[in-house]
Amino acid sequence: MSAIKPWANSTAYWMQEGPDQDVVLSSRIRLARNIVGLPYPNFQSDQQAEEIIEKIQQALPRLKEETENDWQILSITGLSESARGIMVDKHLMSPALAEREKQGALLLRDDEAVSIMLNEEDHLRIQVLHSGLQLEKAWNLADKLDDILESQLDFAFSDTYGYKTACPTNAGTGLRASVMMHLPALAMSQKLGPLLTSMTKLGIVARGLYGEGSEAFGHIYQISNQISLGKPEKEILASLQALIRQIINEERKTRKFLFSRIPIQLQDKVGRTLGMVKNSYIMQNKEAIRRLSDLRFGLELGILDNLSYEDLNHLMVKIQDAWLNREEDDQDENRKNRPGIKRAQLLRESLAEVNIISQ
C-alpha cells in the first residue's frame, strides 16, 4: 500500500477524456451525511471531530474490501499550504475544508475519483467526480459508497424529510449534483444571462469555477440542483440532466452559428490568444484563466492543433499559485513577482507545439 499524494501531480481522475467534453468539463455527485449523536462540525469540539474521524477509520477496512480500492485519510493539519491549495484546484476538496486546520480530513480513493470530506460543513460529504457528462455513473458510484458507509455508520435520518444536514438547503437527499460547463458561445452572444435566470426558476443554480460565492472566470459555470428535498434522487438527477442537455445543444448551436457568421474574427481571437500566451513573460492568474478559456474555445471550434481537453484541464491546475509555489521558499523576497513569471514560463513551454489550423 503506497501513500496517496494528490498534491504531487496536477492530474486528476476527472480530467481524462469524457462524454460531451466539448461543453462539459466534469460531473460531480456530492452526498451530505451526518452521524447520529454528534454536533455538526460548526458546533463540535476538537475531540468530537476526532470521534468522527475515528468512526470513519473503523469503517475503512470494510470500504476497502467492498470497493477493491485503496483508501486513505489525510488530515488537513498534516498538509502544507500548497498541498491543500493544489487539492482545492483539483476540486478534491472545498476551500472551506482546506481551512479546517484542526478538525478537517479527507478520505480519498487511490485513483482520486472519490474524495470524502470529513468535518467540513457536514460530518461526511461524499464526492464523486467524473470527466465530461457522467452524472448517472457518478451517482451510481456515490450511491454504492453511501450504502457501504451506512452499513458501518449511523447516519442521522428523519423519516419525514430524509437525511439531516447542517444547512437545511442540503437536507432530504443530501444530494448536490453539478456539472462544470464551458459556455463561451452563449456568453459571447449575450444568451447566457437570460438562460441562467430561467434556470433559477427550475431550482437549478449556476456558480463560478470554485463553487458558491466564486466568480465565473473564463466562461466556466458550475451548474447544480438547488433543491435536495421532497424529490427522489433519480428525479432530481433526471431534471438536471435534461436541462444540461438543453444547454449543451444551445451552446453547440451557437458555436456553429458564430463560426459560420464570423469565422475570421473567431480565428483571430483564438490565434492572437495563442500567440500572446506563447510569447508572454509575466501573467497573473485571472488573465491565465481567461486565456485558457479562449484556447478551449479554439479547441471546441476545431481550429487548434496539438492540444487536448486533458491538457487544458491540467493547465488549469498548474497555473494556480499553489502549484507554481509548491517548492517555493517562503522567505524569498522576490516571491511577489515570481508566480506571474513562472506562470508565463509554464504556459510558453506547455503550449510551444500548439498551432492554429488555418482555414
Added chain:
Amino acid sequence: MSAIKPWANSTAYWMQEGPDQDVVLSSRIRLARNIVGLPYPNFQSDQQAEEIIEKIQQALPRLKEETENDWQILSITGLSESARGIMVDKHLMSPALAEREKQGALLLRDDEAVSIMLNEEDHLRIQVLHSGLQLEKAWNLADKLDDILESQLDFAFSDTYGYKTACPTNAGTGLRASVMMHLPALAMSQKLGPLLTSMTKLGIVARGLYGEGSEAFGHIYQISNQISLGKPEKEILASLQALIRQIINEERKTRKFLFSRIPIQLQDKVGRTLGMVKNSYIMQNKEAIRRLSDLRFGLELGILDNLSYEDLNHLMVKIQDAWLNREEDDQDENRKNRPGIKRAQLLRESLAEVNIISQ
C-alpha cells in the same frame, strides 16, 4: 530613360539604414518657393497651374544635367487613388497634394530621395528625405537643388524678409526642417508631454506621423522648426539639431533606465505583441501602427531577432490601405473587411521568422 513608378514598391530612399536610426526614422528638408507673377496655387486658375508646370518642364534638362539624375514630372490626375495613397504613405507627397486633382504634380528624382511638389500650397516645395538623423546632408542637397532651379526660374523674393510663400509662417527662408522620431520610452514614462511643451517655447513643434493635424500614432513624432523667418538657414538647422540631439539622449537614457528596472515587463510587452501579430487574422490600421511601434521598441531594446529598422519602415507603408488595396477591384462587395484581413496576413507572413531573444 525608364519611367519612375514610386507606387510600384513599398520601399523609399529614406528607409535604408541611417545614423541614430534607433531614435530617428528620417530627416526632411523642405523649401517653399513661388514663381514671380503668378498667383499662389489656392488662387490660381487651371491654366495658371499649367503655366507653372510648363516652367518647371523647361527647367528639367538643366536639372538633369547638373544633378546627373533622372527626373520626372508626375501629374496627380494621371495617378490612381492607390498610387497617390502609396506615395503619401512613403512621404513623397502630402495628403494635400494628393487631392489637387487637376493642378498638382510631383517632380521626382529617380531614386526618390527628392520629391518636389508642384502647385501644392506653394508653387514649388522642394523636399529632400534622408534616413536617420541627416539634416545637414539633406540641407546641402536641397540648397544645391534650389540654386539650380533658381538659375532657371524667377522665385518671388523680398529683400526685406526673404522668400515669399502662400502662408506667412513659411516666409523668409521657406525652410522647414523636420525629423521623424520614435519616442516610446519617453512616452511610457510620462516625460514626453513636458518635453513637447518646453519645445514649443523654442519655436520647435511636434506633430503626428502624417504632418500637420495628424495624430501621433505609435509614438512617432515629426519634430520641426516653427519659424522660418529672421534667422539664416544654418542657424535654424543648428538649433533644431541641438534639440534633436538632446531628445535622442533623453530617449536612450530612459530606455536604458526602464530596461534595467522592468526588464521582464518590457520583454513581456514586446513578446506578446510579436506573438499576437504573428497569429492575428484581422487587424485594423491604427492597431497595426501601434503594434509595429511596439516591435520597433523591441528592436531598439535589442530583444528581437531577424528584424531590421528597414523592415519596419517598409511595413509602415505596406500596412496602409493604399498598398493593401493596390490591386483591388472597387466593385467587390466584401471590400470592407478585406484590408483588415490582408493586413493581418501580410504581418503574419512578414514577421514569421522574427523571434524574441530570451534574456
